[in-house]
Amino acid sequence: MYCANPGSGLNILDISDPTLPQVIGFAPLDNTMWDVEVNGDYAYLSQSHGVNAFNISDPYNPVEVGYYEYDNLHVRGMHINGDLLYLVSQTAELMVLDVSDSTNPTFLGQSGNYADNSTLFEVNDHIITANSSGLFTYDVFSPATPLYLSNEPASAAMDAIKVGDYFYLAGRNYISIFSVDVASTVYGDVDQSGEVNVGDVVYIVNFIFRGGVAPIPLRSADANCDGFANIGDAVNLISYIFRGGPAPGCGE
Numbered sequence: 001m002y003c004a005n006p007g008s009g010l011n012i013l014d015i016s017d018p019t020l021p022q023v024i025g026f027a028p029l030d031n032t033m034w035d036v037e038v039n040g041d042y043a044y045l046s047q048s049h050g051v052n053a054f055n056i057s058d059p060y061n062p063v064e065v066g067y068y069e070y071d072n073l074h075v076r077g078m079h080i081n082g083d084l085l086y087l088v089s090q091t092a093e094l095m096v097l098d099v100s101d102s103t104n105p106t107f108l109g110q111s112g113n114y115a116d117n118s119t120l121f122e123v124n125d126h127i128i129t130a131n132s133s134g135l136f137t138y139d140v141f142s143p144a145t146p147l148y149l150s151n152e153p154a155s156a157a158m159d160a161i162k163v164g165d166y167f168y169l170a171g172r173n174y175i176s177i178f179s180v181d182v183a184s185t186v187y188g189d190v191d192q193s194g195e196v197n198v199g200d201v202v203y204i205v206n207f208i209f210r211g212g213v214a215p216i217p218l219r220s221a222d223a224n225c226d227g228f229a230n231i232g233d234a235v236n237l238i239s240y241i242f243r244g245g246p247a248p249g250c251g252e
């Protein structure tokens with residue numbers, strides 16, 4: 001078990017005996033801690049002025065190996081998925097760091113500018129954040145450019161948990177319950193018309209070159225399944241529609 005201890009640092013607890021948890025490892029930090037995320041041999045702590053990365057391969061001796069500094073961002077919640085570390089803070093709704101090199105976390109993307117975020121969740125290429133105004137949904141298929149989609153208002157959400165398909169937001173005087181609803185991926189049908197045709201090619205071209213409306217979800221535009229939504233996918237769709245080329249998607 002890993003704990004971010006406000007004003008103290010990283011505590012690693014042995015909870016093999018839940019009746020007798022014991023601190024076995026500790027790494028001091030001066031600033032106010034908010035959250036901790038663990039991925040393999042590395043733990044990331046958010047604090048008032050940055051994210052600190054620790055090598056925890058020896059839980060008795062955590063060693064700080066990297067640092068990403070930000071200016072009074074006060075990151076409250078984090079979520080890690082592979083090489084991507086998602087942050088929500090007091091001053092920026094959603095920030096994405098690349099932690100493929102734990103010794104050198106780097107900025108990847110950011111979206112929004114809202115206050116008092118508390119926590120965040122990942123659901124099928126989407127990050128859903130909770131803050132004092134309710135739930136905010138982002139499409140993060142392209143994590144360098146998080147795409148804000150929608151807001152479900154709820155006043156003064158202090159914290160939130162996700163249980164199955166539902167979010168429970170704790171306000172000052174009540175709990176709000178929301179269902180999770182993100183669009184399913186139908187590769188190629190980016191305009192959600194129910195079929196794949198030349199209209200989808202036009203839609204992708206408009207999105208990429210003319211600032212048109214983004215496909216929902218963005219992954220539906222990844223017709224050639226290379227992890228990016230770009231002109232190569234329009235080429236794939238043209239090949240499929242007019243020349244009998246491979247169907248859009250990942251061959252599933």
Ligand SMILES: [Ca+2]
Pocket residue numbers: 188189190191192193194195196197199200
């Ligand atoms: Ca279509």
Ligand SMILES: [Ca+2]
Pocket residue numbers: 221222223224225226227228229230232233
């Ligand atoms: Ca693609």
